[in-house]
Amino acid sequence: MRGAxxxxxxxxxxxxxxxxxxxxxxxxxxxxxxxxxxxLKMFEIQIRSAMFSGGFNNQSMNIHYGLFLRHLSxxxxxxxxxxxxxxMRLFSEEKKLKTFDLLLTSPITSYEIxxxxxxxxxxxxxxxxxxxAIYPVSMAFFADFNWGTLLVAYFGIFLVASVYTAMxxxxxxxxxxxxxxxxxxxIMNVFIWFVGMGVDIVDSSTARAIFEHISLSQHLSxxxxxxxxxxxxxxxxxxxxxxxxxxxxxxxxxxxx
Amino acid sequence: MVEVxxxxxxxxxxxxxxxxxxxxxxxxxxxxxxxxxxxxxxxMRIITGAMAPTEGIARVDGIDVxxxxxxxxxxxGYLPETPPVYMDMRVRDYLLYVxxxxxxxxxxxxxxxxxxxxxxxxxxVEKRLxxxxxKGFRQRVGIAQALVSNxxxxxxxxxxVGLDPRQVAEIRSLIQELRGQHTIILSTHILSEVEAxxxxxxxxxxxxxxxxxxxxxxxxLKSGTNKAIVRVREVERAxxxxxxxxxxxxxxxxxxxxxxxxxxxxxxxxxxxxxxxxFIIKNNLGIVELRLAHANLEEVFLSLTYGSKSxxxxxxxVNHVEEVTL
Numbered sequence: 001m002r003g004a005x006x007x008x009x010x011x012x013x014x015x016x017x018x019x020x021x022x023x024x025x026x027x028x029x030x031x032x033x034x035x036x037x038x039x040l041k042m043f044e045i046q047i048r049s050a051m052f053s054g055g056f057n058n059q060s061m062n063i064h065y066g067l068f069l070r071h072l073s074x075x076x077x078x079x080x081x082x083x084x085x086x087x088m089r090l091f092s093e094e095k096k097l098k099t100f101d102l103l104l105t106s107p108i109t110s111y112e113i114x115x116x117x118x119x120x121x122x123x124x125x126x127x128x129x130x131x132x133a134i135y136p137v138s139m140a141f142f143a144d145f146n147w148g149t150l151l152v153a154y155f156g157i158f159l160v161a162s163v164y165t166a167m168x169x170x171x172x173x174x175x176x177x178x179x180x181x182x183x184x185x186x187i188m189n190v191f192i193w194f195v196g197m198g199v200d201i202v203d204s205s206t207a208r209a210i211f212e213h214i215s216l217s218q219h220l221s222x223x224x225x226x227x228x229x230x231x232x233x234x235x236x237x238x239x240x241x242x243x244x245x246x247x248x249x250x251x252x253x254x255x256x257x
Numbered sequence: 258m259v260e261v262x263x264x265x266x267x268x269x270x271x272x273x274x275x276x277x278x279x280x281x282x283x284x285x286x287x288x289x290x291x292x293x294x295x296x297x298x299x300x301m302r303i304i305t306g307a308m309a310p311t312e313g314i315a316r317v318d319g320i321d322v323x324x325x326x327x328x329x330x331x332x333x334g335y336l337p338e339t340p341p342v343y344m345d346m347r348v349r350d351y352l353l354y355v356x357x358x359x360x361x362x363x364x365x366x367x368x369x370x371x372x373x374x375x376x377x378x379x380x381x382v383e384k385r386l387x388x389x390x391x392k393g394f395r396q397r398v399g400i401a402q403a404l405v406s407n408x409x410x411x412x413x414x415x416x417x418v419g420l421d422p423r424q425v426a427e428i429r430s431l432i433q434e435l436r437g438q439h440t441i442i443l444s445t446h447i448l449s450e451v452e453a454x455x456x457x458x459x460x461x462x463x464x465x466x467x468x469x470x471x472x473x474x475x476x477x478l479k480s481g482t483n484k485a486i487v488r489v490r491e492v493e494r495a496x497x498x499x500x501x502x503x504x505x506x507x508x509x510x511x512x513x514x515x516x517x518x519x520x521x522x523x524x525x526x527x528x529x530x531x532x533x534x535x536f537i538i539k540n541n542l543g544i545v546e547l548r549l550a551h552a553n554l555e556e557v558f559l560s561l562t563y564g565s566k567s568x569x570x571x572x573x574x575v576n577h578v579e580e581v582t583l
Contacts, residue, residue, distance in 0.1 A: 099341040
């Protein structure tokens with residue numbers, strides 16, 4: 001565990017002092033600063049037209065559904081491309097610059113190496129997500145809303161981002177090239193959303209149940225609406241563990257090849 | 258301290274090392290010598306636990322590297338072929354990070370880092386980014402990195418590569434200073450380095466150990482062929498005249514135009530140089546230089562690795578190259 005903390009500390013420092021990381025954050029904020037006011041304006045138009053027609057019973061009139069979830073779906077879209085950018089260098093660069101030997105010959109286990117890198121990547125992702133939280137939180141000046149649901153929804157997106165992180169870190173460990181790692185990681189992130197498509201095309205009820213269980217959107221949908229279900233949490237955590245484990249195997253295999 | 262038994266490593270079909278066994282005692286400085294691709298780095302990587310052998314055992318201080326890698330790695334400081342430095346870190350921060358990785362207790366961190374910085378003379382660049390340093394400085398950061406945890410065993414893979422002659426001399430004297438406190442294994446293909454720093458030499462070629470002995474014993478290997486080097490003014494006549502010096506004498510052109518190499522057959526008496534000098538003067542060859550040529554490590558190395566046939570020829574060219582670089 002000591003080794004993991006040392007690596008975490010070092011990588012976290014590297015993130016925060018790296019111009020590339022700040023650039024990524026800056027670009028993300030630029031996109032969100034354009035998109036969020038637009039979404040806010042659209043929400044306002046919807047409410048105004050509902051006021052004139054006199055019907056407020058529609059679910060989309062709620063600020064959580066009408067604004068925050070839209071914001072979160074943009075955030076998710078951005079994370080699909082940003083998380084690989086954060087993780088791509090963590091292993092591939094070590095291999096390329098031969099600094100991996102330092103880790104392999106230090107008195108730490110491969111679990112600690114993966115854990116340290118994963119914690120650092122998650123820290124960076126959390127930083128990015130906190131930046132994006134400025135927008136919904138700033139709404140507190142204008143409206144009263146349920147903080148609980150917003151928090152749970154953010155927690156849901158963070159779990160999805162953790163799955164991205166684990167997968168993308170795994171991609172990074174497979175190659176010496178940061179760019180290959182990035183492309184592989186983006187493909188994995190996009191692909192995992194399409195796995196659930198199987199629900200619509202299979203006939204057997206067992207197969208459908210299986211697809212429902214491995215569908216990312218299925219598990220996320222309850223979380224973003226503010227309901228915490230243990231099945232969802234178990235699902236996300238097992239994906240993180242699965243890719244963390246595969247990652248550890250790849251690191252360990254460097255000793256055996 | 259370090260014990261290796263029957264190490265074999267296959268890279269697919271390629272056999273990098275084959276049945277390598279040796280032992281290094283505590284406090285010893287051992288040179289690991291061999292041409293490029295002989296298996297030096299592979300053996301070193303196996304001892305450090307960065308790589309597993311296909312067969313065989315490696316032990317450090319009696320602990321098996323593969324059964325208890327973490328305990329072994331605590332005792333080892335390793336400088337790989339390419340110094341494992343992060344370009345975007347500052348020298349001091351980097352050494353602090355390595356020290357922490359190696360499990361140096363918190364109280365000793367600063368002391369160890371300062372020690373490593375002083376030893377490798379990096380104190381004046383400690384605040385600079387490693388990426389902005391020259392190759393020689395990076396190599397020294399690599400050495401500092403191996404020293405920073407104050408390990409019992411130092412494994413240095415070509416420690417003086419990329420350094421200028423003054424730095425090479427500094428690193429060599431550093432290694433000599435460390436002798437006794439640390440057990441050191443260093444690999445190189447530069448022979449003078451081994452002669453300058455090591456007590457014992459292991460020569461490896463094509464993945465096999467071809468010789469393992471102390472420096473003196475190795476150079477004695479070829480002592481049967483005593484040679485003298487002569488430089489004279491009367492170059493045209495010299496070859497013929499010199500051949501008449503004694504029965505069985507062979508004369509060969511040296512690498513300089515006026516130089517001749519005289520090989521005496523069998524054991525020579527102590528007076529051979531006296532006799533030779535008188536002989537040259539008597540024959541009016543005009544003596545410029547006369548010296549006894551001992552078989553040196555270079556010749557031993559070349560004959561062991563490239564075969565005896567080409568060794569004379571090669572040793573000439575190697576001598577020549579070295580003279581130019583120095």
